[in-house]
Amino acid sequence: AAPAGADTTTPPPARPVTIAFVPIFGTDPFYMTMSRGARAAAQAVGATLLYQGPTEPSPVQQLQALSAVVARKPDVLLVAPADRTLMVAPLRKVSAELGIPVLCVDTFIGATDGRYQTGGGEVDFPLSYIASDDAAGGALAARALAKAIGGQGRVYVSATWPDVATLARRDSGFRAEMSRLFPQITVLPTQYTGMDPAKAATQLHDMLTLAPDLAGVFCINPGAAVGTFNALKEAGRSGAVKVAVVDATEQMVAALKAGQVDLIASQHPAEMGWLAAMLGFGAVAGQSIPPRVDTGFTVLDRANIDDPGINRFIYAR
Numbered sequence: 470a471a472p473a474g475a476d477t478t479t480p481p482p483a484r485p486v487t488i489a490f491v492p493i494f495g496t497d498p499f500y501m502t503m504s505r506g507a508r509a510a511a512q513a514v515g516a517t518l519l520y521q522g523p524t525e526p527s528p529v530q531q532l533q534a535l536s537a538v539v540a541r542k543p544d545v546l547l548v549a550p551a552d553r554t555l556m557v558a559p560l561r562k563v564s565a566e567l568g569i570p571v572l573c574v575d576t577f578i579g580a581t582d583g584r585y586q587t588g589g590g591e592v593d594f595p596l597s598y599i600a601s602d603d604a605a606g607g608a609l610a611a612r613a614l615a616k617a618i619g620g621q622g623r624v625y626v627s628a629t630w631p632d633v634a635t636l637a638r639r640d641s642g643f644r645a646e647m648s649r650l651f652p653q654i655t656v657l658p659t660q661y662t663g664m665d666p667a668k669a670a671t672q673l674h675d676m677l678t679l680a681p682d683l684a685g686v687f688c689i690n691p692g693a694a695v696g697t698f699n700a701l702k703e704a705g706r707s708g709a710v711k712v713a714v715v716d717a718t719e720q721m722v723a724a725l726k727a728g729q730v731d732l733i734a735s736q737h738p739a740e741m742g743w744l745a746a747m748l749g750f751g752a753v754a755g756q757s758i759p760p761r762v763d764t765g766f767t768v769l770d771r772a773n774i775d776d777p778g779i780n781r782f783i784y785a786r
């Protein structure tokens with residue numbers, strides 16, 4: 470029997486389906502890995518994937534990429550919105566005026582943390598949100614970092630941009646878990662690097678001045694990590710100050726192996742892309758699709774990094 474909700478009477482689309490995917494930043498290994506998953510799914514169902522991303526993470530550049538891709542009249546749009554507020558109106562236009570269904574991947578718009586299709590809320594039009602749960606990822610990083618520093622001491626969050634919805638949730642999830650479970654750990658104010666390694670390095674030095682006993686840093690993504698761990702090395706504190714980071718890029722894995730990073734939370738971007746493209750195709754074919762898919766996290770460390778069940782979560786360009 471067909472699973473409840475599956476519409477087995479709808480014929481497949483009569484013409485080839487085009488799936489567009491607009492990431493925050495086209496050359497980011499995270500989104501490139503996601504696009505590989507999306508392309509594999511598109512190929513499996515005979516669809517075409519158009520991947521068009523800005524060369525720099527900025528909502529203005531993302532709008533340009535969006536207009537360019539929409540002009541090619543795709544059947545469905547997968548998008549990782551670069552700003553939870555600024556991208557609402559342009560994406561609403563794509564959905565309501567151009568009639569192109571919108572699915573959010575990785576990041577989201579609006580104030581409901583990626584809960585769409587609830588029949589309410591100011592931003593309810595995306596058909597689905599396919600991503601890891603960043604609050605849970607932040608909490609996972611908090612528990613792993615707390616263990617690495619022996620449950621006490623001062624740490625801070627090195628972030629990139631405040632307006633990317635996922636990153637804000639990673640930060641708040643980390644803080645909430647630390648205060649819930651580890652009263653002897655103090656989380657110092659978040660520093661925003663804007664992905665600039667020089668800025669991350671200066672912030673690390675400032676934090677070491679403020680807290681010479683600094684025990685750990687949670688780097689919200691690789692854009693915050695490189696400057697941080699290089700500056701720790703320069704300060705002769707690699708290994709002593711524990712570093713947790715989200716995203717298992719090859720660069721982060723090399724840093725893990727070199728002892729400059731201690732923990733990596735992988736968020737399975739290939740699966741995100743694969744599932745999003747499949748669901749996008751399903752929506753075009755007239756299937757009902759789930760409004761939320763949680764793709765999970767896996768923690769990588771020096772003890773498990775060579776385990777084949779684990780190292781498949783390393784991002785591959």
Ligand code: T6T
Binds near residue numbers: 500
């Ligand atoms: O961490 C990912 C992604 O989840 C986030 O939304 C933006 O930054 C990354 O793309 C890493 O650069």
